[in-house]
Amino acid sequence: MFEKFDWMIGRHQELSVAIGQPEIIADTDNYQKLLKEHAALEPAVAAYEAYQQTLAQLEEAKEMLEQPDMADMAREEIDGLLARQTEQEKELRLLLLPKDPDDDRNVVVEIRQGAGGDEAALFGALLLRMYTRYAERNRFKLEPVSYNMTELGGVKEAVFNIRGAGAYSRLKFESGVHRVQRVPSTEASGRIHTSTCTVAVLPEVEDVEVNINPGDLRIDVYRSTGHGGQCINTTDSAVRITHLPTGLVVTCQDEKSQIKNRAKAMMVLKSRLYQKYRDEKDAAYAANRKGQIGTGDRSERIRTYNYPQGRVTDHRIGLTLYKIDDIMDGDLTELIEALTLAEQAEKLKEFGEQAE
Numbered sequence: 001m002f003e004k005f006d007w008m009i010g011r012h013q014e015l016s017v018a019i020g021q022p023e024i025i026a027d028t029d030n031y032q033k034l035l036k037e038h039a040a041l042e043p044a045v046a047a048y049e050a051y052q053q054t055l056a057q058l059e060e061a062k063e064m065l066e067q068p069d070m071a072d073m074a075r076e077e078i079d080g081l082l083a084r085q086t087e088q089e090k091e092l093r094l095l096l097l098p099k100d101p102d103d104d105r106n107v108v109v110e111i112r113q114g115a116g117g118d119e120a121a122l123f124g125a126l127l128l129r130m131y132t133r134y135a136e137r138n139r140f141k142l143e144p145v146s147y148n149m150t151e152l153g154g155v156k157e158a159v160f161n162i163r164g165a166g167a168y169s170r171l172k173f174e175s176g177v178h179r180v181q182r183v184p185s186t187e188a189s190g191r192i193h194t195s196t197c198t199v200a201v202l203p204e205v206e207d208v209e210v211n212i213n214p215g216d217l218r219i220d221v222y223r224s225t226g227h228g229g230q231c232i233n234t235t236d237s238a239v240r241i242t243h244l245p246t247g248l249v250v251t252c253q254d255e256k257s258q259i260k261n262r263a264k265a266m267m268v269l270k271s272r273l274y275q276k277y278r279d280e281k282d283a284a285y286a287a288n289r290k291g292q293i294g295t296g297d298r299s300e301r302i303r304t305y306n307y308p309q310g311r312v313t314d315h316r317i318g319l320t321l322y323k324i325d326d327i328m329d330g331d332l333t334e335l336i337e338a339l340t341l342a343e344q345a346e347k348l349k350e351f352g353e354q355a356e
Contacts, residue, residue, distance in 0.1 A: 005048040102203035103169035116195020121154025133330025140164030173339040176302030224253035
């Protein structure tokens with residue numbers, strides 16, 4: 001393990017010298033690439049240097065044990081340093097875990113009505129508000145791409161971008177079937193209904209990462225419609241793009257400009273294709289994502305929102321929080337941190353098995 005950190009420190013020092021060279025600075029693309037690598041190494045370098053400092057302090061404290069008048073103080077200091085050493089070694093192991101290359105990306109989020117009819121669509125609207133509030137709380141930027149709403153204000157399908165540092169690393173755990181249990185306002189007998197929505201979180205990709213042959217696309221334009229189907233645009237500004245080889249279809253009608261709608265639709269299409277290619281390349285990941293997103297059936301779910309009991313349960317890690325109002329208002333931090341820790345624990349387990 002430590003050999004890897006020795007290499008990181010050497011590489012960090014090389015980069016520190018390189019990014020100060022005039023010829024490197026003049027090459028903008030290469031300069032930005034090296035800056036990014038330099039910044040990515042800094043947390044590991046700082047953590048390893050702090051660990052080395054702890055080891056040096058331990059040696060000094062052990063030498064103090066030989067002095068009778070300092071022995072008690074030395075033993076107390078050694079206990080604290082040993083505890084710090086254990087925590088730092090855990091942190092170093094985490095820093096060595098392979099990072100998801102998409103973690104720093106912006107995301108495309110898709111919410112779709114599942115089982116439960118109008119009540120499922122209304123739940124979709126609640127999820128849309130939840131992610132909107134989460135974006136606001138974290139100073140992320142949310143941009144609508146395409147919203148297909150019902151007359152009651154529910155969501156049949158909502159596609160939007162969330163942009164911000166590390167957006168994918170935080171939101172990737174939201175992919176899957178979300179189930180709600182509550183009494184609809186139209187339910188006279190007070191019976192609890194169960195309905196679902198599916199959520200997909202895709203990493204947003206750059207143009208250079210997914211090449212699309214223009215001949216593989218069918219692009220249709222039509223007039224945008226608002227809630228309930230009424231016309232909100234007298235020109236053909238809405239865009240539907242079909243990727244013929246895969247059958248993927250993307251629509252966008254959020255903007256009044258056909259050009260802007262086309263650009264947004266292409267961005268979503270590229271993200272879906274990127275995810276498709278990534279899934280095909282990594283069979284294990286594909287099986288995991290398929291298991292998460294499922295079909296929208298009531299029996300499949302990653303999370304349940306139970307309004308009568310005021311609780312939210314994430315079934316993947318068995319975590320239940322009795323703060324449904326806060327969560328539906330976008331306070332997802334505790335859920336996301338717990339899921340992140342669970343993923344890290346699983347990776348550490350695999351890392352330990354490989355080391356053996």
